[in-house]
Amino acid sequence: MGHTNWLNEEEMNAWIAFISAATLVDRELDQQLKEDMGLSHLQYQILMTLNRAEAGAMRMTELAERIINSKSGLTYQIGQMEKAGLVTRRQCEWSKSGVLAEITPEGRATLERAAPGHVEAVREILIDVLTPEERKAVADGLGRVRDRIAERKQGGTCW
Amino acid sequence: MGHTNWLNEEEMNAWIAFISAATLVDRELDQQLKEDMGLSHLQYQILMTLNRAEAGAMRMTELAERIINSKSGLTYQIGQMEKAGLVTRRQCEWSKSGVLAEITPEGRATLERAAPGHVEAVREILIDVLTPEERKAVADGLGRVRDRIAERKQGGTCW
DNA sequence: ACAGTTGAGTTCAAATTTGAACAAGCAGTT
DNA sequence: AACTGCTTGTTCAAATTTGAACTCAACTGT
Numbered sequence: 182m183g184h185t186n187w188l189n190e191e192e193m194n195a196w197i198a199f200i201s202a203a204t205l206v207d208r209e210l211d212q213q214l215k216e217d218m219g220l221s222h223l224q225y226q227i228l229m230t231l232n233r234a235e236a237g238a239m240r241m242t243e244l245a246e247r248i249i250n251s252k253s254g255l256t257y258q259i260g261q262m263e264k265a266g267l268v269t270r271r272q273c274e275w276s277k278s279g280v281l282a283e284i285t286p287e288g289r290a291t292l293e294r295a296a297p298g299h300v301e302a303v304r305e306i307l308i309d310v311l312t313p314e315e316r317k318a319v320a321d322g323l324g325r326v327r328d329r330i331a332e333r334k335q336g337g338t339c340w
Numbered sequence: 341m342g343h344t345n346w347l348n349e350e351e352m353n354a355w356i357a358f359i360s361a362a363t364l365v366d367r368e369l370d371q372q373l374k375e376d377m378g379l380s381h382l383q384y385q386i387l388m389t390l391n392r393a394e395a396g397a398m399r400m401t402e403l404a405e406r407i408i409n410s411k412s413g414l415t416y417q418i419g420q421m422e423k424a425g426l427v428t429r430r431q432c433e434w435s436k437s438g439v440l441a442e443i444t445p446e447g448r449a450t451l452e453r454a455a456p457g458h459v460e461a462v463r464e465i466l467i468d469v470l471t472p473e474e475r476k477a478v479a480d481g482l483g484r485v486r487d488r489i490a491e492r493k494q495g496g497t498c499w
Numbered sequence: 500a501c502a503g504t505t506g507a508g509t510t511c512a513a514a515t516t517t518g519a520a521c522a523a524g525c526a527g528t529t
Numbered sequence: 530a531a532c533t534g535c536t537t538g539t540t541c542a543a544a545t546t547t548g549a550a551c552t553c554a555a556c557t558g559t
Binding site for chain 1: 506507508509510511
């Protein structure tokens, strides 16, 4: 091979729209959450994920993968949130090397207070701006994109 | 007002797919660029933007807005890239307080060397994973999302 | 039981990002 | 010219993120 298969205009539009919307949406939500509740978007996602998890607890690594953050980054954030009383660390019962992050009652309360404003912002910024068809395309297409990237990190069909 | 209009499943799918794809894609591209060329995605975008700009130069503020980065963050990055010889700083002719960032020949050369691999990655990770219809939906829908957010920072119909 | 590997979390220093405070320049008024 | 208010870009300290090195625990095969 050799010659690059450049993006045509149609593809370029999709690319540019995606990348800039991604950055802007994230930034916007981060600000909304920080102003309203003093939470970063990352922290909100952590609370959210733990809250849904069974028993409100989850292994560090699994959490890191889910939230998409490096392991050390998660260690740091959980440390911060622990100081703030939103989560606790607890040893994993069946594995002495494992650590469970668990959401505290205060964490749940904070989440409940933050959720309405957050959801409203998500609607205003993204969801309600898309038509139902676009939403479906986003869910399907970007869902596939997500899965493909997640896969390649796994079985790593590295050729 | 009062009761929160929660996301239904269809909306939630779109939201989750969007946010995780956004994070993953960005991370993936960042790594590809860093491995191949020692550039961060941000730096690539800066080079790209300057390269397209007239005379290969642009005001700091405009560049920051375009790339979506805080002003101080841009100052830092341009500093790094200046050290690396990829860009230069030059005073704006008509405004003594203005500064122009300008891409150097070496910057252009770097960009040219980086582009093929980057485009290929963008295809593999995002573009080629989407159907043409999905690409159109992404371009239109997320384009609208981007514009709305950009607008609100402007005229700020803050009610 | 014992080396050899792999996996889970943490630690640490370095790189980056953020936001507030600042120094200057520009424009409009008086 | 002096005064006021905005815009530019930088500086600085604090917060966060990253990646590599490290510590233990768990698993493998002998």
